Amino acid sequence: MSGPSPVAVEQPDSFAFAGAHADAAEKAVARYPEGRQASAVLPLLDLAQRQHGGWVPRAAIEHIAGRLGMAKIRVMEVATFYTMINLAPVGTFHLQVCGTTPCMLRGAGEVFRAIRDEVGIGPGETSGDGMFTCSEVECLGACVNAPMVQVNDDFVEDLSYENFAGVLRRLKNGGDLPVGSLAGRHSSEPEGGALTLTDVPVPVRFDPAAVYGMGNGSAPAVAAGAVDAPVRPPALDAPRGGKADPLTGIKGLGPKIESALHGIGIYHFDQIAAWTSGERQWVGDALKLGGRIERDDWGRQAAALAEAGEGGT
Ligand code: FES
CATH class of the missing domain: 3.40.30.10 (Glutaredoxin)
Structure with missing residues (x-):
């Protein structure tokens, strides 16, 4: 296994939890019964890493060891076992x-x-x-x-x-x-x-x-869940020829959703078939559809219905 360089050469002189991280560390230690504070070693290492910009300096290891009544080497053993703990700076x-x-x-x-x-x-x-x-x-x-x-x-x-x-x-x-x-x-x-x-x-x-x-x-x-950022799909002011396609022909799309789609200017199968992944994401978010559009593959269904002439126009 490979990872970032094992231990940073340049180290800060001191470390102490501060602000929200100090409060969170307090809560993490308090979760465990008296005498079992060492169980909080991983959350404290994680909090130290978050506070210190993505890596845990030696001073934090020493601080945590003192705080939990552990030998420094025991804290170091945990820190070096888990790959999510970085002992040297990592990239953004x-x-x-x-x-x-x-x-x-x-x-x-x-x-x-x-x-x-x-x-x-x-x-x-x-x-x-x-x-x-x-x-x-x-x-x-x-x-x-x-x-x-x-x-x-x-x-x-x-x-x-x-x-x-x-x-x-x-x-x-x-x-x-x-x-x-x-x-x-x-x-x-x-x-x-x-x-x-x-x-x-x-x-x-x-x-x-x-x-x-x-x-x-x-x-x-x-x-x-998608590479494209959510973006609103092109909308129509009204159905072409004054007649919307029966969108409920798409499995998983009922009258309520059809009405909501009309509300955002979607009336036809070919509009749905042309949505990009970012547009599907936008519609799913706007109409609170969860993963329904992808799961029921509305794009493929709409394309098939449009091709079969099921549309109203
Ligand atoms: S083998 Fe890669 S996540 Fe399990």
């Missing part, structure tokens, strides 16, 4: 590429190739502009959507050379990180849509502030 985007068997068989090598081509780094390296660090890690538990990469706190799944190169270009240009499956899956359902669970929530971005009860979250907004 830490690309933790899963290299374990399912991801490796499904194309983790292509993901590494995309990182090399787009950012010019390999495992254990940070780009010259400090924007990206690449690490190879072991299974992150998203094998069903392999290959995958954890970028900072979030998973990006169902990767290929092309789509992950696109993600990297997007991040380089200041765009949002798409999270979840880039193949349109909303969870781990089969490709082509869920067969059993039919109301699967779209992926949401990890929010450490919520986990630690720290008030305002620091995670920026994301475009969930």
